[in-house]
Amino acid sequence: MRNKRVKWVIKAWAVEVLVFLLIFFGLKRHGKFFSADKMEEMMVRVSESRDLTDDPCKYAIKGDPKTLDYIKIDFWCRGGDSSRSTLDRKGMPKTSLNGVFDEYYRILGLDVEKIRGSDSWQCLVNGKAVADWEMEVGPQSTISCVELEDKR
């Protein structure tokens, strides 16, 4: 029995070393195709199966991030609905106002262009009307967008 076991162990080691090398070289070779851009796309692309909405008051981000480097985003819709969210600035690839909106819309699946540049909405940053959509949004900033009454 001992000789039989020794033979089995040798065969097992041969297979195990082969598999080790296959895993090592296989992954190394496959890893050469890695692209940071493709990774970013994999992380941020919205799933086709996710519902999209054009109602910014439909969804909000629950809870508060555990940081002082946050941005609050509030939407106040006609009819009394609202959506209030707080996000960690570190989770935003770009912290310009445009960048923050793009990221917020992506996260929630909002149809992007309804609010930005629209006459129906007025947006304030820290209480001041938006003059430049490329302005930098600093820590503990509050962005509020109010849906104006329909004047027709």
Place this chain on the structure above:
Amino acid sequence: MNRTLVKLLTVCLVLGLSFGLRARRYREIPIPGQSVDEYSNSWVGLSIIRLGMPVGISGFGEYKHKFERYINVDRIYQYIASADPLTINYPWFDHPPTLGLITGGVAYLSGAKYFEDTTAAVIRRPMVIIGTISVLLVVVFGWINYGFLTGVVGGLIFASVPLVVLSSRMIQSENAIIPCFLACMILMAKYLKTNKSKWLLTAAIVAGLASLFKLSGVACHLLAIMVLLGRYGLSSKKAWSDVLFFLAVSLPITGWYAAYGLAYDGKTFIKILFSNYDRFYGIGPQALVDLVKYQRLTQGKFLTEGWLIAGWMSWLALMARNRRKHLILVSAVLAYLITYVLFGSQPYGWYAFPFWPLLNICLGVLVVEGIKDRKAAMPPIVLMLLVLGDNISRLIGLDDFQPWSDIWRVGISFGLLLSMSSWWFNKKQMPVYRAIILILFIVLIYLNVRYMNQVTVEYWWQNVS
């Protein structure tokens, strides 16, 4: 009808129950996002396939590439109250990627291209299958070691206990270690019965594979050592020869994890491997008591389960009995207990998952012993009365229970007296005790299924603390 056919049909029924309970509402409960590890594991697999690089969530600071992103898969940011972005790292080395390759691979074959495509509806599907396979292995282990009835009873318990059903849906590596662990136990049992090396060889291969799901799978290696030394003795040459043979085959398979790490970034891999040992020991010195007191699903979600408390008591009872007969089962719980304490960090519920099939089998052994022998009827009757109380309490609230309280008082007291009366007679077989145990058992399984029907998303939010 052919006895074998009847047995096979019975096993199919048990598996059908298991699959049905696990599949119902699997995508909703546990609430997706309550453990983001489920997504992370699948992202690691999907990213290895699509990018050639494992990308996942981690809390370790040793990674070179680290950034935060909001990935709103399953709209977790709308349901789970945490507005923190996910900390993404690559190449990811927290654990071996094997489970991720399974769930991420299933997602990929289902058309997933991006992280947001890996919804719970897709990635939990393989876990339902793995959970059902685990039930089959419980049946097989019970059957081989204790007889067909024990296999069925243990299998029915493991198939239907609510906490077990809910936990088996989660994409946690421990749910993949469970079938490996059970398979290892079966193979060790076959080896001890036949003394044929092929069983020991296969057990060693399975033990190696278990550790490729998570390093705590080395509990399988420990199990083999404990069983072999327990069977043949510390001073036995055969025991050590068997242990060496086993480890010579199993440990190099565990080493495949190193191939994965070295292929991407050896230095970071070693740092992450060793920083696992620096984790905050959140389970604390009270870890062993907490295992019995609290049955967790995640870190913060509890579902007290009388079945598991009864299982722990059953394990202790078996420890005091015939060492040879219960060697594998007792050793299995002990092996994983040692692993749990050694590897422990935060009190995440999933670290305890591998105990549950073992405890369910322990209880199954006592139940069947009680059915076969009047003298052994008291423990399973008392334990099942314990479980009965727990099962009833979660089906109806305390206020609704009040009209039944007198029946309960008298009924339980009578039941306990009845269990004691099993010691008053001389006849080995007495149908009345067999009937009581069987009726209690069937009622308990029915209550399990009834409770699982009640667990909806609304119920979860209101009642699962």
